[in-house]
Amino acid sequence: MKTIRWGILGAGHIAGKWALDLAHVEDATLQAVWARNPAKAAEFGKSFGANRVANSVQDLLAEGDLDAVYVATPHGRHHEDALACLEAGIPVLCEKAFALDSRQALEMIECARTRKVFLMEALWTRFLPSFLEGKRLLEEKAVGQYLSITTDFGFAAPYAPQSRLWDPQMGGGALLDIGLYPLFFARELFGPFAEFKVEWIRAPNGVDRRIQVRGRHLGGARSDSLATFDENTSCRSVIEGTLGTLTFERMFHTQTDLVLTNSQGVSKRIEAIHQGHGYQYETAHVGNCLRHGLLESPIWPLSSTLEQMEFLDAIRQAMT
Ligand SMILES: NC(=O)c1ccc[n+]([C@@H]2O[C@H](COP(=O)([O-])OP(=O)(O)OC[C@H]3O[C@@H](n4cnc5c(N)ncnc54)[C@H](OP(=O)(O)O)[C@@H]3O)[C@@H](O)[C@H]2O)c1
Known part of the structure; x- marks a missing residue:
């Protein structure tokens, strides 16, 4: 796996910045995009040179032409979108906030571990x-x-x-x-x-x-x-x-x-x-992890993501 062929779920603000930064990542290409609004997905695909625009999440995942998916939908969708990719055996880079709470985060992590598929929270700052x-x-x-x-x-x-x-x-x-x-x-x-x-x-x-x-x-x-x-x-x-x-x-x-x-x-x-914009560092890191057959990042491991989600839960519990 030399060139990492990326798919994107979501075609909003952050997806655009991330896709621009792919130009700074060696051996990475934008293969496919899906967004809930087909016109926006088509416009996004054209702007960033995606090879195809998918009609649904399942359509994005079904072609067998993706090495990884970047989940760039709002946090409320991360659990569902990441699980769909992981269950299809496709590695995931998932935007922050990783999930709505630690229960969702744990389900995503357990799915990745059970299926032996790479998963990382897109905490880009950690790589800057x-x-x-x-x-x-x-x-x-x-x-x-x-x-x-x-x-x-x-x-x-x-x-x-x-x-x-x-x-x-x-x-x-x-x-x-x-x-x-x-x-x-x-x-x-x-x-x-x-x-x-x-x-x-x-x-x-x-x-x-x-x-x-x-x-x-x-x-x-x-x-x-x-x-x-x-x-x-x-x-x-x-x-x-x-x-x-x-x-x-x-x-x-x-x-x-x-x-x-x-x-x-x-x-x-x-x-x-x-x-x-600085998103290329996390993306390059995921590519390197995949090339080395890693199932999670040694720099921002899933245990760190889970601890952070648990701390966010604890803060919300303290909000009375
Ligand atoms: N790492 C960073 O620096 C950074 C910066 C900003 C945001 N983020 C994260 O990235 C994620 C997306 O943020 P954004 O600012 O890019 O949001 P956005 O501009 O609203 O774009 C989100 C994308 O998801 C779609 N979407 C919205 N609601 C949806 C739903 N219910 N079901 C399916 N698709 C839906 C949007 O479609 P429409 O265009 O049709 O609304 C759009 O394609 C968030 O989790 C956010 O925290 C990270």
Whole structure:
């Protein structure tokens, strides 16, 4: 399997960015696309040079010409779409949020393991050079011992209950759409939480329009993670330590600059590599995993996805 022939489920915002970034992935091609609106699927297929446009999910999977499928439908569809692919024996890269809850996530993972088919959450940030560099600097104690991490992700999204951002059936709400990024930073860089508190504001239909999770990690450091649809925020992540500060600049979860400031206030900027949108790194990783016959990623394994989904469940349980 030299060239990975990709299929895509969904032809919306993120599918377009991901498909553009395929140009930066060696030995990968767009084979087929399906979306619920046939006209949009056809337009997408034409724009990105797909070899075929499928009439249904089953039609997409039935031809035997796919090495992997990228699931880019809203979160409320991920469980159903990923299971359809896995049951057909086709490896899956599934957008975040991976599922609506950990129960769905576990079913997807168990299906992949039972059928011995590759599955990975498309947590693209984990593969970005800027994230990897920041993680490396922190592990090398560039800021000394960790004291705190403060991350915000907010944009003003008008309340529109029919849109996937707000629709509870599709996993609407700030936590699953954007809150998982600040929480991913907190857990990936500082380790598990020892305790946390949640403050949130409800939209008229009950979903979370703003959510803030403040906690203490097992190592003793603190984190403050904010996600909101109510306002544009700085969208930065600031890690303070005993010897200085590391900032992931706006937008912290993308290909972004890092600023390392020492305790004398002297700063050094580490500029990001800007190539494509940055989705090519996760996609190339999946290709390499498949070529090596792996059933999950050694970098973002299914256990990490499940732990994150369980933590998101715990946060929702704490939302009273
Ligand atoms: N990794 C990232 O940086 C990133 C960024 C944005 C989004 N995402 C994730 O990607 C997923 C899609 O987000 P998006 O912004 O691309 O959404 P989007 O623009 O609304 O596109 C979603 C696609 O799924 C289709 N769709 C919507 N509801 C559906 C349903 N009930 N059944 C079947 N298909 C349906 C849409 O069709 P229509 O066009 O007909 O509505 C469209 O083809 C979400 O899970 C989101 O969290 C990830």
